[in-house]
Amino acid sequence: MTPFSYLRAQSLQDAIAALAAEPGSRVIAGGTNLVDLMKYDVEAPRRLVDITRLPLHGVIPTDAGGLRIGALTPNSDLAYHPQAARDYPLLASAILAGASAQLRNAATTGGNLLQRTRCPYFYDVATACNKRAPGSGCSARTGINRNAAILGASEACVATHPSDMCVALAALEAIVHVEGPNGARALPIADLHRLPGDAPERDVTLDRGEIITAVELPSPRFGRHHSYLKLRDRLSYAFALVSVAAALEIAGGRVVTARLALGGVAHKPWRIREAEALLEGAAPSRAAFAEAADRLLQGAVGLGGNDFKIPLARRAIIRALTQAADGAPQSQSRKVIN
């Protein structure tokens, strides 16, 4: 690790000012991603601003009937929070599908949103990687690209966003609250992560000095019609090759509202409104699910090592929608896919 100095922020304003004052400063929360990356010198901040003592904890009901989740809420506390687990089981399920019990205890809501890609070249400072060293090239394009993107990638970068939680948050249309040198603002989660384009070094749309303070969920409406289906190389404690968050609102035998997001396939949770609209108004059926899957995967391309993800994603979408329609969400402990 490159030596750095340490600042324990006493207030949010303190932290924002510290980040603005020194360009080499970085926020640290649970540390489960940043400390790892610092050990490999993938990240080498000059100063860490520890925000863990700030009052950004807690899960609070909102006037709109939703939930406001403080950015420092640990992933495990959120997944097991009685109201969150009852009203947003899709989110709880996605969180529990990720990492391990120990990691979820340390990992925070804000940190999970901003965790960086697991592209093997991003981690290996001896290789070319535009995300880590802009302009150096992309080793994954022609190298090991088993976990690379099939959608929304660019010439410069084919990395995927590794979070499970974010895929559920995308389907649930969460709002992200941030505060920075220019005050507070809120943005839909769809606008937080970016596609790599020609600036893959930027994962998100946040400005320098902006801190995530909370994530807000709109009032719940999917009941038991949801599923988070995660497919990976082993049954637990592994990142997704493909994951699907599916949520349906069903009335009178017809889909009223559909929400569908994919993980492991792009630089951000992948959601296309038209794919969801194809389901709305129709009776749940395999044919309708397949049509939505094809729309969501429109334009998907493989690089060789990840070609398998395209048919895998198609089947996973159909399966997750079937589970959601049946009100039989995927269990995250009994891994048989029903």
Added chain:
Amino acid sequence: MDQNDRRPGAELVPVTLVVNGETRRLEIEPAVTLLDLLRERLHLTGTKKGCDQGQCGACTVLVDGRRVNACLQLAVMRDGCDVVTIEGLGTPDDLHPMQAAFVARDAFQCGYCTPGQICSAVALVAEGQARTPDEIRELMSGNLCRCGAYSNIAAAIGDVMAGAAGAKEAAE
């Protein structure tokens, strides 16, 4: 890096931790992980370093009662916390019930993963989220065992959970 060697230019920060019930005051570089502090500074070598990347669980300890990977914790961030390691759970003459269950079930081979497994298992029982064998396995998936002692580890945990449930019923 040898954590005892201070690198030129690196600042030292004071940290106070309660480790296995004992208050420890140290001056450390901010880059020192909780794992290295425990092993290199306090010589509590029961906690193991497997991957140093959060991928194996060998370094699992309890911080304020919660299981975490000590290799991904900066010690300075845990200033003021209560830490329990395998050395704090029990002694050879007075084993923690989970330690005793691991012995009774022969839940190890080389033993390298065992301190992490036991700390993790103690937390798993306290969390109360696992009821079925599938749930025990899932919520223990953060602890790898290269010797493949998984079935006996799961059985040992099941024994302790059954014992705890029995004891609770008896008390009610």
